Amino acid sequence: MDEFSQPPSPLELMQSLGFDYSVAALIGGTIFGIIGIYLFRKGRRESHSPNIWVGVGLMLYPLFVSSTLYTYVVGALLCGVAYYYWS
Template identity: 80%
Template sequence: MEDFETVPSIPSPLETMQTLGFDYSVGALVAATLFGIIGIWLFRKGRREAHLPNVAVGVGLMVYPLFVTSTLYTWVVGTLLCGIAYYYWP
């Protein structure tokens, strides 16, 4: 019999994401989804009413979860941005 070379295994999507530096937990994904929905709502409301702070905070809420992987920091930053939106509410 001939010796066949073993084919290297294909990494799972989770392993691929972890090697690229994306190590999200379930809590961080839930927080990102929640704050993303709030961000879309604030962005649309701010554009409709021409209120720049709502637009800026809405964009911030939609974008920041892409750069924060820690669950605690995701909740803290999202809560702070929602507090800023509440402070500047017209």
Template identity: 45%
Template structure:
């Protein structure tokens, strides 16, 4: 418990369960989009998949994680048509 208090005193906090769930979910969707784009020869789907896998590392707010993830997922769906 002392380690957690030390981290909090340094300004470091653990992510919420909702954030972790979103990061895992969008990472899996990104992996599937990457594989699909690579096999089908769709460059946009492939790079949107890479973006879906990597963007949670750059975003700290949970609500922004879901907004950006939903937008990227819509982009993948539009490209698949």
């Protein structure tokens, strides 16, 4: 390493590791993750397994989807599934 070279910025480091998220995707993932936590806790409290599994899905899918469009589409679909099974 050259004595005058700068270490990579956190953004450059994340992009080199394959994480290329936009701010809108991060905000959407956060919103859907919070909804997932709510559904998971409600499902555990009421012993309602569809709420538990949809909640887990809402919490985990943003980790694997980096596209903003897919983040919102998958989140809306999972919220639709939760609404369908709501009891």
